[in-house]
Each structure stands twice: as C-alpha cells, then as structure tokens.
Amino acid sequence: MAACSIVWFRRDLRLEDNPALVAAARAGSVIPVFIWCPAEDGQFHPGRVSRWWLKQSLIHLDTSLRSLGSPLIMRKAHSSLTVLLEIAEATGATQVFFNHLYDPVSLVRDHGVKQGLAECGISVHTSNGDLLNEPWEVYDDEGQAFTVFNAYWQKCLNMPSEPEAPLLPPRRLTGPIGKIVSYSAEELGLEDLSEKSSNALLARAWCPGWSHANKSLEAFLRGALLEYATDRQKVDGVTTSLLSPHLHFGELSVRKLFYEVHTKQFAWTREGSTVGEQNVTLFLRSIGLREYSRYLSFHFPFTHERSLLANLKSFPWRVDEGYFKAWRQGRTGYPLVDAGMRELWATGWLHNRIRVVVSSFCVKFLQLPWRWGMKYFWDTLLDADLESDVLGWQYISGSLPDGHELDRMDNPQLEGYRFDPDGEYVRRWLPELSRLPNEWIHHPWDAPLSALRAAGVELGTNYPRPIVEIGVARERLQASLAEMWEKEAALKASLANGMEEGLGETTEVPGTGGPSHERMDVHRVVVRRFAPHSGSFPRDQLVPDLPTESQQQAAASIMHQSIPIEEDIASTATMPPPVPSASAGMSLVGVSNPLEGHVRGSVDRSQSAQAAVPILDLDLNSTAESVVAGGRTESESGAVPIWSPSVPGQVQQQASAECLVPEVADVQQGGFSRRLTQSMLRVNQGAMASNKQDSEDDFFVPKREGKWKRTVKQQAKRNC
DNA sequence: ATTCAATTTTG
C-alpha cells in the first residue's frame, strides 16, 4: 500500500505551486489538513476581516481539493501538534508535509510541532512555499544577515540561480481510506454571528480564494501594472495590485507572481519599453519588501516587539489612551490622517501611502508606541501581515538603519495636497468636510469662519480641531529625544558601575565607545549557518530560538495550556501584568530582582536562551540588555491597550473595564458592526480596557549626531 | 556650460 501523508495547510491556501502538496502527492495518498488554533496565536489573534478572508479562502480551497479527490480536513483545536498526531494515528499516515512560515509565532510553534512529530516517529518534510529565497540563503559578503533593504534586494536579484518556474497543481489526489473527523468552515467559528452583517459587505469588494487570486493577478498584469510607476502615487482608485490579502494567505505563490511579472519584463525590455521596465522594477521591489519582511523576522525574531536598532531604548513614549482612541477613530483634526483612519475602519484597506501617513502621525505627532499602532493595524487590516507590518512600523518609527529618522515629521497638510490634491479622498471619508473648498480641505483650522460656516463645518463640534499643533508636536518630540539621551547616559553610567562590581567584561557591548547616538547597533541573533561551500543548504526550516515574550507565550500555550479556547484568548489579551505606569515608576529603585515587576511572560533572556535551544548564540547585547530591562520605568509602553474585542469572550471584560477616555460619547460597544455607510463612520468603537502589559519595548536612537545639532538649530530658527 | 528652483524619490 502506498504511503499516506498529511499536508498541513497554513498560509499557503492554494493548489498551484504548492511544494508541500506536490511532494506529498508524489509520495502517495494525501490528507489535506487545516487546523484553526487561536490559542497558538497569542496576542496576534487575527481580526474580524482577516478571519472573514480566511474562512472564504478555506471554503474555496476545500471545494477544489474535493474535486481533486481529497477534501480538506478542518479542525479547531488548542494544539496543532495534537491534531496532527491524532489524524496520523487514525489514518496511519507516516509523513507530514508543510511549507515554511517565518513570523515569530510560527517559528516557535513549527519547531515544537516538528520535534513532537519526530518523537512519535512521523517524518516531517518542509518546503519553501512563501519566498523567492529562504532567509538562510541570503547573506552579505561577510556572511552576516543584511540589515538594509537595498543591499538585500540587490543580492536577491543577482542570486546565481534564477527562481524556478512555478509548479502545476496536482491533477488528482488520492484521499485517505476511511472517514476522518472534520468540521465545516462554518463550524470553525472564524466568523462570529455578530460579525456577519459587517462581513457581508466585504464580499462586494473582494473574492478570496486561490483561483480568484489568479484572476486578480491577470487583471493586474493587464491593468494597473502598465501604469504602476506613475499611478502608484495616487491614493485614490485602483492603482496598485490589490494582491496583498491573497499573498498573505498564500493563495498566490510569490514565485509565480515574480515569474509572471518577470516574463512581462522580458517582453518589454525586448520592445525597448523603458516605461514598462520601470513599472516592473518598481513592482518587483515591493515584492522584495515582502521578502525582506520575512527575512528580518527570521533573522531578528524579536522585531515584533523591539526595534531592530538596539539603541534608543529609553524613549519616553506617551502612554495616552485618549490619543490612541482619537487616532483610531479618525478624530485627530488632520483631514488626511482622519480620512485614512476612517477608511481603515470601514474597509480594512489602505493605500500604502496612507498607511505611512497615519502611522507616522501616530508615532511622531502623538508619540504613541509603535506597537500600539501595529496591533491596531493587525486587528483591522484585511491584509494584516505580521512581518510586513513589523517592517512598516519599524520603518516609520526610526527603528531601522535605512528607514525614516525618528525626528522626521511629515506635515499632514502638505502631504494632503501632494497625495490628494483635489481633496477627493478626504471628502469621500470625511463627509462632514465634503463641502469645504479645496483651499481649506487639508487645513480647516486656518479657514475663515465664513468659509467654515458656508460648508457647514463647526470646528470642535462637527470636526475636531487639531489634536496637537505641528509646532507643539515638534517641540515635544525634540524634548523627548533630549530626555531619552539623558536617560541613556545615566543608564550607561550605571551599567559601567555595575561592571566594576564584578560583571566584568561580559556585559561589554561591541562598539560602546563614542556618543551612543552615533552608533547604529543592530541586535543580532546568531542563527546557525552552514558553510556556503558545503553544497546545498539545509532544506529544512531553521529556527532561531530567541524566546521573546510572545514567543514564549505562544510556545507555552501550544504545549501546556488546555483551557477552553475563548477563555484562553481573552486571558492572553487581558490578563497581563497589572503594571500601570504610575506604580512601575516606583519599582525603579531597590528592586532586588530586576525582573520582578515584569510578571508573567517576561523572563530573563540570558537564562531562557540557555535553557532553550543550542542553535542559538545570544550575543552580548541581549544579555546586557536583559539586565537593564528590569529597571526601566515609565516609558514602558509595550502593552497594547485593547481597543476593541476581537473575540466574543472579551466583550464582557471590556464592558466592565473603565473607559479612560472622556471626550466623544461612544456609541455601541462589543458589537462589531461597522458598515460601509458614511453615517456609521461617525465612529463606533469599543471601549478600551487598560491593558498594561509588562513592556520590553520599542527603542531606538537617532542615527547621526549631526542630525540632532541641525534640528536644534532649526528649532532656534523657528523660535526667532 | 552653469546655477538655481522645482519636482521627485526615498525602505
């Protein structure tokens, strides 16, 4: 009898160019499995729109697998491993195939699953189904992981071997013998009853599912790609590929996308069409950014909670839930920002330009911790993607060597006139401003009273005044930077003291000399590598095991927890350590165990690294840092306040939680009904529970000393 | 050819 294999589908919901599926089909009969396992997602439980997409995509995949002869087995569980083992036992399957994922949660989970399966004598075969190049195949000349995008992408484009042509879908599949327990997509509970009406509207704009993804690709190749270079500036209309949700769930293989676009490029190059070539280069670059996001996530698996640059750890984030709320609701008083936030809320979609605008505003004007914004994006975006969003938020928040500077403050008014010159975008999403003439549409606060009155706008009532003036925001940001440097200096001094008292050289951080803000230290996690000349790279997924908080949480919930799903989610989201910023400040001095205040989920990384896996060499940076971490105080902002329930289980907790925000009377809690109608845009948000998680958090440092001096000068000039 | 201003690009 032929071997029987499980294909574990995750975010590769397609039949075409799916290496795991093809390999399994070659080996014999195939059991396609999808496991819905929210317990393993920890704080990164997918939001409503994302779950809607997933559900539709699963239905679609199931239909096509059925027609090939082996329906999709769908299960809901607390542990992926348990389900895989159970199915293996029930069917006698001896092998499991799956494609690699690179987000921090998956890296740890898959590592555990692989070990667990191996211990039970089941062989595991994993493939690359998500990237052009595996992260461990691309290094710089010194053998180090890249930390800037351009160099990385150049290297990728010049790899010795061209990416292979995409694989065809299997013609037919042999299913398992006998019947296996399976849920229907409906029974997985991906969509709450209260969410259905809102979700119904999504179906008008989007068609999840791998064959629809292929159609979208076709449409893009014949449509927006032709004008991509020029049109991608425009914030309005269909100027981009709109493929990102398809890509997130792996309905479309990046390899195929690359292949198709590349083929076009050949044609255009032959015809000497420089415009066409330009289009393709630009589009492929955005594919490159997606690759890079996976690359970073793999090589720097802490970047979902800490900036890539190891400096700037003492930046005083503003832990202000009122600001956070105003931002989410699109009530900042800056029309372009508000329009973007309303569109996000209503549709789950934003043009990349607008994502940059609103996220910059969040970080620079409001000084909210970027992780808060990132979490909100995760909860609301249709194409929410952990790796891409981490990259995006680090990019705008001064956390990357090649990203925006921290003190770069883009002016939303100017951006408004650049990206939305006619104000159409703003008018669409801010109906209250729709009658305002172009002249004032992006800065209503300057408009004469008569103009406002004529347009039916009453600032402060109808539409808010700017939540913070640009000049004030700028000064505040500079002050915060100054504060940060002071703290950093103090920190360094105390660290130096500590060393004299016996820690010795072990805490020495390479490159410590010189002004700290001149350095651009990147936190490195050393992943075991194989000598380039040793022939082929390992085909298996490597796992850098830096046990960061949420990885540990995730890992813990995989392995040990057995609480009912709903409770579990609610607890990971709300239980967190009650370390309100006020009391945290007191724990600064005289804490015997520096990690005490951190409660659950936070563990001395130097210890846990040892306890964990030998693959990893933690470098000294991290060790030094874990010592320091416990002493940090009010800039603790790692905790992301809950902005709205993403699971029914949370609703009650929320209702009882105090709403910290006075202003705007909130309509409706708990219900997730947002609609595409404008009247509903008047804001409906759940209340926020204050959720002060312990926080290792975001830190970073400006990059050049010159920059600081210059900004001081500019400030002086402004003052004159 | 040279300079300055405007525009575009920047991960």
Place this chain on the structure above:
DNA sequence: AAAATTGAA
C-alpha cells in the same frame, strides 16, 4: 524631512 534629480533660465 532631506537627498537626488530634473528642468528652466
């Protein structure tokens, strides 16, 4: 916001 590029004078 700043650097790089283009274009007009």
